[in-house]
Amino acid sequence: MPKEKLAIVKIGGNIIEDDSLLKSFLHIFSGLEGKKILVHGGGKRATSVASKLGIESKMVNGRRITDAETLEVITMVYGGLVNKNIVAKLQALNIDAIGLTGADANTIYSEKRPVKDIDYGFVGDVKKVNHQSVDKLIQAGFTPVFCAITHDGHGQLLNTNADTITSQLAVGMSRIYETTIYYCFELNGVLKDINDKDSVIKHINSASYSTLLKEGIIAEGMLPKLENCFDALKNGVETINLGNTSMLTKENDNFTRITL
Numbered sequence: 001m002p003k004e005k006l007a008i009v010k011i012g013g014n015i016i017e018d019d020s021l022l023k024s025f026l027h028i029f030s031g032l033e034g035k036k037i038l039v040h041g042g043g044k045r046a047t048s049v050a051s052k053l054g055i056e057s058k059m060v061n062g063r064r065i066t067d068a069e070t071l072e073v074i075t076m077v078y079g080g081l082v083n084k085n086i087v088a089k090l091q092a093l094n095i096d097a098i099g100l101t102g103a104d105a106n107t108i109y110s111e112k113r114p115v116k117d118i119d120y121g122f123v124g125d126v127k128k129v130n131h132q133s134v135d136k137l138i139q140a141g142f143t144p145v146f147c148a149i150t151h152d153g154h155g156q157l158l159n160t161n162a163d164t165i166t167s168q169l170a171v172g173m174s175r176i177y178e179t180t181i182y183y184c185f186e187l188n189g190v191l192k193d194i195n196d197k198d199s200v201i202k203h204i205n206s207a208s209y210s211t212l213l214k215e216g217i218i219a220e221g222m223l224p225k226l227e228n229c230f231d232a233l234k235n236g237v238e239t240i241n242l243g244n245t246s247m248l249t250k251e252n253d254n255f256t257r258i259t260l
């Protein structure tokens with residue numbers, strides 16, 4: 001029997017920080033047919049709240065150095081402020097959303113990133129997705145809304161990049177569902193020329209990916225979205241799509257699709 005489809009949709013700071021982009025995203029997401037999960041970041045908000053508290057933010061290779069103070073900020077911002085506002089807005093759109101960190105129902109277990117050249121502090125690398133627990137929520141009619149926090153099973157919360165949570169969650173859920181990832185952001189897709197919004201690369205495979213990396217076209221915010229994409233595709237994820245919110249509608253086919 002073919003597996004049922006599951007859409008795993010991710011939004012980050014570029015959509016969360018823009019009221020009108022967030023509103024139109026949530027409207028379209030709420031109308032998306034079939035089973036779905038939302039993952040959100042919020043790094044920009046964490047940086048601005050931290051700065052109001054006099055805490056400087058440091059990012060290395062797209063990851064936040066998370067000391068004990070910063071962990072408190074991100075827990076409040078991702079797990080509270082951002083997550084609960086999104087859940088409330090989805091409830092207003094008649095989506096029975098349930099907000100989660102990876103500690104809730106032990107859904108995402110991670111291990112503190114080992115210190116090599118850099119000490120990232122309380123940053124977690126995902127080790128296990130409890131697909132059965134997530135599916136219990138889906139089967140009960142809830143739409144899970146994950147923030148960028150996981151746990152180590154010993155009482156420690158860990159900051160985990162939301163793009164990575166998305167790909168790992170998709171790999172885990174693909175044991176029972178045919179999963180598709182949608183990375184929604186403010187641009188139309190992966191652009192050949194970052195200054196030309198119409199230069200969307202419509203299809204990327206592993207050969208063209210290597211070239212794009214070498215040419216530096218895949219850079220900055222694109223790196224965590226794409227660094228594990230071929231692992232995810234080899235481990236059961238069907239397709240990875242990147243583009244603006246309208247790619248969730250059937251009318252727009254101007255976005256980037258990544259396949260093996």
Ligand SMILES: Nc1ncnc2c1ncn2[C@@H]1O[C@H](COP(=O)(O)OP(=O)(O)O)[C@@H](O)[C@H]1O
Binds near residue numbers: 041185186189218
């Ligand atoms: N080739 C590229 N095409 C599109 N965006 C790119 C590219 N290279 C780097 N980027 C950057 O990636 C950003 C999206 O990633 P990110 O900032 O992590 O978004 P979000 O947090 O909203 O998911 C874009 O705003 C853009 O600045």
Ligand SMILES: CC(=O)N[C@@H](CCC(=O)OP(=O)(O)O)C(=O)O
Binds near residue numbers: 044
């Ligand atoms: C470890 C790590 O870097 N975690 C990220 C989690 C938030 C995130 O990924 O937010 P965006 O998707 O909006 O960038 C951070 O604290 O910035």
